[in-house]
Ligand code: GDP
């Protein structure tokens with residue numbers, strides 16, 4: 001049996017040190033000399049087999065260094081399980097700034113998440129010689145209980161190794177942060193196995209699935225999932241149709257209550273129906289409303305993107321009814337498809 005882990009990894013460090021290049025090298029084994037600077041936040045997924053029986057689903061987040069993206073920092077750091085902290089071996093100034101990055105990360109992440117300190121662009125050593133004291137970098141990383149690696153996104157040297165080492169550290173961390181119940185079961189299994197070194201007891205499939213709904217929405221979610229599991233894609237148009245009616249009903253209610261059909265006003269009312277710990281409003285105006293969430297209220301985590309789209313008909317129709325039928329919905333990410341968070345945009349198209 002294979003253990004499956006999900007980790008959020010963040011890439012941090014000053015501008016132009018090669019964060020995006022390292023990510024590109026790791027994900028698609030490519031390098032380009034003329035990368036456009038990263039704007040805002042970007043992230044990519046990759047499955048990494050880091051030991052014979054362990055796979056990690058990594059969601060790797062990359063952030064633009066520009067000051068103006070400071071407002072995205074909280075979303076960026078939230079829930080991170082580990083970090084690659086990158087400086088440029090050819091620019092001493094980028095190394096000097098590293099402590100500030102570690103400090104900021106410690107402020108905004110869970111206690112003591114592991115990191116790998118990366119001195120990047122080691123392919124340029126021959127041309128310019130040492131600019132940063134590697135031993136000092138190593139001492140610093142070790143003083144924090146972490147490791148230091150020199151990489152080149154250009155040649156690929158040590159890039160995968162850095163991700164693998166970080167993944168091991170994340171997996172070995174005692175306090176395992178698990179995104180959902182299924183993962184939690186796996187993590188507990190893993191811990192028990194480590195303690196007893198006995199063969200893993202397989203949890204009966206049925207037992208594993210016995211998750212009880214905590215409220216009416218979760219109960220609806222269970223029903224939808226059961227229906228979808230039995231009838232597959234054929235069930236989708238039916239689910240969508242019913243959800244649309246539900247959205248229309250909710251939309252009509254809020255329309256009457258608010259008596260104001262501006263997107264910003266309706267969106268604010270909409271957000272109030274969610275637990276503020278689970279959702280984050282990225283932007284709100286009369287043209288556009290962007291919201292992110294870490295938890296699906298229906299419990300559709302790791303089912304399918306299509307199922308999420310069908311159920312999101314509730315919210316889409318709600319906005320079409322309460323604001324305008326010209327509201328378009330874009331689902332950029334969703335936890336149903338296995339992403340680590342949901343990201344949706346409602347836009348008023350004239
Ligand atoms: P970021 O701002 O930290 O994301 O940095 P980028 O990935 O955009 O890289 C900045 C510049 O450094 C780009 O011109 C890259 O081509 C270059 N670069 C990145 N990594 C390396 C490397 O390992 N070796 C060399 N020689 N250049 C690199």
Ligand code: MG
Nearest residue numbers: 019020037038
């Ligand atoms: Mg970048």
